[in-house]
Amino acid sequence: MAYIFLFPSSYQVKILEKLAQQYQKDIVILSSEKNVHLSDQILTLLDHQFIEWVKERQNDTWFCCHEQAVYFASLHRQFVNHICFEPICLDMLTKSDMGRVLEEIGVPILPKKLLKEFNELEDLPMVVKPNFGFASTLVKRITSKQELEKYMTEYIQYRHGSLVETYQEAYFHNNDPQLLEEIMFEPDISTGTFLSVPFIASPDGLIASFPVVGSKRVQTKVSHFVWTEFHAPDHLPSEIRNRIDQVLDKLSTSFARCPSVFHAEIILDPQDGTPWVLEFSPRITGGNIPRLIYYAYGIDLDTYTLELALGMNLKPIDRYNMEDVIMISRKEGENISNYGTVLESFHKIMDGVCHTQEIRYLS
Numbered sequence: 407m408a409y410i411f412l413f414p415s416s417y418q419v420k421i422l423e424k425l426a427q428q429y430q431k432d433i434v435i436l437s438s439e440k441n442v443h444l445s446d447q448i449l450t451l452l453d454h455q456f457i458e459w460v461k462e463r464q465n466d467t468w469f470c471c472h473e474q475a476v477y478f479a480s481l482h483r484q485f486v487n488h489i490c491f492e493p494i495c496l497d498m499l500t501k502s503d504m505g506r507v508l509e510e511i512g513v514p515i516l517p518k519k520l521l522k523e524f525n526e527l528e529d530l531p532m533v534v535k536p537n538f539g540f541a542s543t544l545v546k547r548i549t550s551k552q553e554l555e556k557y558m559t560e561y562i563q564y565r566h567g568s569l570v571e572t573y574q575e576a577y578f579h580n581n582d583p584q585l586l587e588e589i590m591f592e593p594d595i596s597t598g599t600f601l602s603v604p605f606i607a608s609p610d611g612l613i614a615s616f617p618v619v620g621s622k623r624v625q626t627k628v629s630h631f632v633w634t635e636f637h638a639p640d641h642l643p644s645e646i647r648n649r650i651d652q653v654l655d656k657l658s659t660s661f662a663r664c665p666s667v668f669h670a671e672i673i674l675d676p677q678d679g680t681p682w683v684l685e686f687s688p689r690i691t692g693g694n695i696p697r698l699i700y701y702a703y704g705i706d707l708d709t710y711t712l713e714l715a716l717g718m719n720l721k722p723i724d725r726y727n728m729e730d731v732i733m734i735s736r737k738e739g740e741n742i743s744n745y746g747t748v749l750e751s752f753h754k755i756m757d758g759v760c761h762t763q764e765i766r767y768l769s
Contacts, residue, residue, distance in 0.1 A: 408432040408466045409716055412475030421709050431716050434466070436478075460485045469715040470689045473540055477577035490666040490715065491688035498686070499578075500537045501590050508683060511660045513653055516682050521589040524554070533596060536561070537588040538578070539570050542629040547596055561589065564628050595682070599674040602636065603650065604691040604699065604707055606714075606723070607658035608665040614723045615654050616699045616707070617642065617672075621732070634735040636695065637768065638702035639728045646674065650681045661688055665720055667711040694733060694752055698765055701731045701749050730768040735761045 409431055411422060419435060426433040460482050467488040470476050479486045480496040498504040501518060508515045521534070534557060535545040544561055548554050565571055600620035606613040619642075622635035640647070650672060657670065669692075671685040690696065696707040705723060714720070732745060735754060746767030754763045 408434050408463070410434045410436065410463060410466050410468045411712075411715070412436050412468065412470050412478055413472035414712075415471065415708075418471055418708050418712060421712050425709075425712060425716060429716055429718070433716075434463075457482075467715075469712075472689065472692065473687060474573060474577075476687060476689060477573055481577045490662065490664050491668075492661045492663060495661055495688045500588075501535065501539075502537055502588070504686065508686065511656060513656055513686075514680050514682050516592040516595070516684070518590050518592055521591060524591065529591065531594040532591040533594050534589060534591045536565070536570070537590050538574060542631040542633075543570060544628060546630045547594055548591070558589075560627070595673060595675055596631075598676040598682075599642075600631075600633070601640065601650070601672045601674070601681075602691060602695055603654065603670045603672055604695065605654045605658070605668055605670065606665065606710075606720075607654070607662040607668045609659065609662050612651055612655040612658045613665065613720065615651055616703055616705075617647075617650065618695055618698060618702075635732060636698060637730070637732040638698055639730070646679050646681070649679065653681050653683060657683075657686060661686075665714050667691075667707060667714065694754075694763055694765070697750055697752075698731060698733045701765055702729055704728070731765055732768050733763060733765045735763045737761055 411418070411433065414422060414435060422433055422435060425431065464485050464487050468479060468486045469490065470479060476496070477499065479489060480499060483493065483496050494507060498507050502520075505515050505518050519529070530551075531547060531549040533545065534548050534554070536543070539545070544557075544564060546553075546557055548557060600623075602618045602620065603615055604618075605615040616638070617640040618636050618638045619640050620633045620635070621637050623631055623633045626632050642650070653672070654670065657668065662668070666688070667690045669685075669687050669689060670683055672681045672683055674681055690707060690711045699705060699707050710721065731749065734745065737760075749765045749767065751765070752763045754761050
């Protein structure tokens with residue numbers, strides 16, 4: 407039996423290469439590039455030969471390292487049998503579908519409406535977003551009918567030719583295009599605390615959670631919710647942490663088939679602290695959040711996740727020696743002097759501009 411890892415990051419690939427030798431496991435890696443390399447041939451993800459290859463791997467174990475991987479698993483669900491999450495997760499790829507499933511299991515989810523149900527007197531201000539989308543693309547706060555009309559123009563302009571459209575064409579060509587193109591809106595509670603929360607889940611419940619707080623966001627042409635600063639640990643009151651963990655426990659028992667790392671985005675209601683789930687995905691958090699967690703909580707979440715995927719036993723989580731760290735995104739040449747030592751830095755493209763993302767001590 408082989409372990410197939412779908413679209414890992416370059417950092418995760420390096421870890422997998424070490425783990426393959428350490429544990430003598432048969433590991434197959436599918437690149438996140440548009441083409442997949444098999445032997446001396448380059449096959450597209452929809453190529454007949456590649457699909458035949460997938461069919462032959464029905465007894466292997468699959469693991470999703472990226473949101474694109476979940477889309478892939480959904481497209482090939484009749485062949486992807488052994489996976490760490492319940493198959494219903496493959497039916498939660500739009501906002502409306504996710505909201506329906508999470509509401510059914512009792513997870514706090516903000517009420518969602520279709521744009522055609524918009525009532526100017528009742529619904530403004532609101533947060534509007536695509537039914538199918540990711541990374542806050544085209545998520546905006548709307549306060550007037552004029553802003554909504556402008557948003558509709560931008561929606562058509564920026565969605566065309568975007569990565570969202572590319573994924574939609576590659577993985578959802580059998581879906582109803584009208585459903586994928588729908589625009590949703592939710593009540594505006596954007597003044598609440600935003601949390602990116604990787605958590606270790608098992609069928610028996612939540613094992614550990616690592617909330618990261620979004621502390622600064624900026625508006626760009628394509629989003630009003632581009633987060634440029636995150637900090638950890640969260641320092642939330644114990645009552646709020648308990649409420650968050652109760653939600654994560656419900657997600658764990660509902661969707662985990664075996665111990666694994668999942669991800670949720672949560673916003674705390676500014677009025678009563680309700681932890682509303684904005685997004686859920688049965689995969690490790692993307693981007694550099696796992697590196698921030700490493701410096702804050704002392705756990706290499708990428709390695710931990712990949713070891714779990716290979717069937718290794720759970721290791722104890724020690725969170726006693728936590729450090730206050732922050733991850734900042736800044737434009738090239740922009741100086742930041744009011745934070746401590748740089749621990750690690752990365753390059754990241756935001757809104758077409760190269761940024762440096764730095765993890766620093768807060769003090």
